[in-house]
Amino acid sequence: AKRLVQAFGKEVFDIIEAAPERLREVGGIGPLRAAKIIAGWADQKAVREIMVFLHDHGVGTARAVRIYKTYGREAVEVMTENPYRLAKDIRGIGFRTADIIAMKLGIEPTAMVRVRAGIAYALTEAMGDGHCGLPVAELKALAGKLLEVPDALVDTALELEVADGTVIADRVGETPCLFLAGLWHAERGIAERLRRVASGSPPWPVIDAERALPWIEGKTGLALAPSQAEAVRLALQSKVLVITGGPGVGKTTLVNAILRILGAKGVRLLLCAPTGRAAKRMTEATGLEARTIHRLLEFDPKAFGFKRGEENPLDCDLLVVDESSMVDVPL
Structure with a gap:
């Protein structure tokens, strides 16, 4: 030079x-x-x-x-x-930003390319309220309101998006609904994985619950309620268990009992939660290290993926996920 x-x-x-x-x-x-x-x-x-x-x-x-x-x-x-x-392609750029750029490029508000993109935008907005899809009538109304275009254009855009596979048409009960393809496949994947994981025997030897229950009550000095004792019995013989209930019903006591019993049998345990705060609470409540889901699965920001997965599974026999209702469908 x-x-x-x-x-x-x-x-x-x-x-x-x-x-x-x-x-x-x-x-x-x-x-x-x-x-x-x-x-x-x-x-x-x-x-x-x-x-x-x-x-x-x-x-x-x-x-x-x-x-x-x-x-x-x-x-x-x-x-x-x-x-x-x-x-669709770049993280951090949403429909609103793309829409502003499109207007500066001279694309009309009623252009089909805009209305089709707006369908995904409407479904994404619904995701913020916890929905994986919407009834067809509700989606049409929402898209028309967000995009400020005639209903006929929304109908045509929906047909084109379904034909391309970007949006999936399905039914929830008797109600026709539309889903973003990624979320629809994710929900089916969750159901399939749950069916697969739930089948078969737990990865620990048979444990006599009638001996384990008095043992844990003696160790903790706490008498388990009948429903808690029944949940312990179920946990010791199940591969998947959901523990649910409002605050103060004894979920933490129950999880602690299960962890203490299985830990005494040499079962490898891992604990995680969606947020750092929830993981910290879990650590304090159980005395065992709990990590965030992303840290547990070894999130790699460069590859924007996880190092742990089917090819490199977690080293545990029992995984406890606290606050699992906070975990979104793709994760």
């Missing part, structure tokens, strides 16, 4: 752009290095053009970098054809 500047001064960029064959005039630059310089310049020029385009249409530098990293040289083409892809 220093030799290039010495040879051509301020005109160096014009030389690379308009007369790249002159690079060979500089000592030490052969055909291979000249080709590398020209290719690198072309890449940088493409990046500059894309950044200028994005800035001209209201995209800040941080988002522009993420857009370029996602689409490369196709960034301008993608955004011109369908800026709503940004909401």
Whole structure:
């Protein structure tokens, strides 16, 4: 670079752009290095053009970098054809942001590309209220309100989204509903995994509950209620158990009893909860280390995934997940 500047001064960029064959005039630059310089310049020029385009249409530098990293040289083409892809492909860019960019690109509010993207947006908004899907009539009303477009356009967009498999049509009882494909598959996956995990025998030898119950009451100095004793019996012979109830009904006492009994039998235990605060409470209540789900599954921010999974399972016989109703469907 220093030799290039010495040879051509301020005109160096014009030389690379308009007369790249002159690079060979500089000592030490052969055909291979000249080709590398020209290719690198072309890449940088493409990046500059894309950044200028994005800035001209209201995209800040941080988002522009993420857009370029996602689409490369196709960034301008993608955004011109369908800026709503940004909401689907890039974390941190939602429908509202994509919609603002689309308006600056001159896309009409009634354009089908916008209404179709708005279907996913409406379902995503419903997710915030805990829904995995919505009845068809409710979704149509919500989409029409959010997008401010006629019902006929929403109907057409829904048909196209279902045909493409982006949205799944199903029934809940007798009610026709629509789901985002990812959530629909996730729910079916949860049901299938629960069926699979629940079958078979627990990974510990048979434990005599009638001997274990007096033992744990003696160890803790607490008398278990009949429902708690029945839950302990069920836990000792089940592969999956859900313990539910409001505050103060004895869930923590029950979990502690199960952990103490199984721990005495050498069962490998792991405890987790969705949040750091819940994990800390669990540690204090049980005396055993509890971690967040993400820490337990060894979340890798670079790969944006977990190191633990079917290929690399957790080292435990019993996994206790506290506050599991707080865990969302994809997780």
